[in-house]
Amino acid sequence: MSRDEMTDLQGKRLHKLVELVYHHVPFYREKLQAMDITPEDIRTVEDIVKLPFTTKQDLRDNYPLGLQAAAQSEIVRIHASSGTTGNPTIVGYTGRDIEIWKEVAARCLTAYGVTRNDIFSVGYGYGLFTGGLGVHNGVEYVGASVVPTSTGNTEKHLRLLRDLKITGIACTPSYALYLAEAMDKAGLTKDDIYLKVGAFGAEPWTENMRREIESRLGLQAYNIYGLSEIMGPGVSYECEFKQGSHICEDHFYPEIIDPETLEPLGRGRTGELVFTTLTKTGMPLLRYRTKDLTSLMEGDCPCGRTSVRMTRIIGRSDDMLIIRGINVFPSQVESVILEMPEFEPRYMLVVDRVNNLDTLQVQVEVRKDYFSDEVGAMLQLKKKLADRLRSILSISADVRLMEPNSIPRSEGKSVRILDKRHID
């Protein structure tokens, strides 16, 4: 689709969306009326800047179903986010929403090369979390055989990967590494399994993690991006060139804003990703602030797709740690650790305040082959990591070498930060 055609389609859909929320969601009608905006004022996609933002807090304040545009009889499914810091976020989907979701998830899988000849294991959690069912429906829509493995039973997962000759997998990147480790323990290598393709998402990951997953599982690892407030997995995806993730912008209109001033930022600038759900009818959202930090890329992709691409998520605007006044993203620490073969790709950041001074401790596990019998060599290893961290972060970190398997692993999203400054 040409850029003009896309812009035209987005403008028309945006107008319809504003009409929908104006007439069916009191929260938005009040906001728009207060800003003196009617659906007639929104005709093209450029008009989007006139619209108000929506935040996670707005969803919480309207808990559970206050932002729903469709009548309950039209809602066919309800998902909920974890809600670790307040009310969970409830999202209702109409039958049409589910159809669109299925279609965008299938677009991702097709870009990864998944066809009806594949057997595909979904290792995301099934249930209230959108990961499991979202990818599941996409796999079925492509016509591949879906194996709803879910999380929690790694031993059975490994067995099925071998016995069913499973060729595709979707899970979090940290679970992929967990699987690789379980394979090591069971004395298996990538040659004992048949995986060709992996769709990884639901948490930020790095280029180094991709290399590690690809070499240990013997597959091509692709990013899949999504969030339940907007839809679920399928909002954006990488193609075979792995140069940014193509956004399904005919359904999810992206913007990048400065998280402080809320001003829109141009192509190539890094800021907070904002989505408007152009076609959703269950719980449509205007300019939803994702808190994910990324940028929209300029130029066309060699794959021929004309949809705009987003770069890797570099962190979350609320995950960002401010240590001694310096902005620190956990992904920076991760990239340093993954570049050093001496360490396992897992870490824990412990932030504390001692005598009114912020401290950062980085806990890492040394790989079995790299332990030394000499104290000096171990201290040198510790210093090597501390030096690299200081050059990347601009602050010094206390490196703590840990025993193998001592840093807690999780099979879902990994918890990597312990900020003791907020625990009193």
Place this chain on the structure above:
Amino acid sequence: MTIKQISIFLENRKGRINDVTKVLAQAGINMEAFCIAETADFGLMRLIVSEVDKAVDVLRAADFAVIVTDVISIRCDNVPGALSSVLETLAEKGIFIEYMYAFSRSETADVIIKPDRLDECARILEGISRCSR
């Protein structure tokens, strides 16, 4: 003679040394000598045990970071000056000792030495069949 020593990386945590000895006890493995090198946040526990391969297996199965190193073991008479004469010889030959530890029994003492040049050190000590005063 050259023997195998087991080294274990341990975080400084309460009860961690006991975790090692428990694993070895359950496997029926006897420790003949050991020492611990410590730093602010971790330690290296070095052991001489009755069955090296079995000890490595059970310790690795319990997720310990285990390294096996060749070291030199010599037996001295448990009298003043015995060790000194051995070390004198090594110093004369320019052998650097990275670390060492010893256990004495009633009549004799076992000394474990980690030299910089293992083979050469072993050859030198073979010349002294049994070190005495």
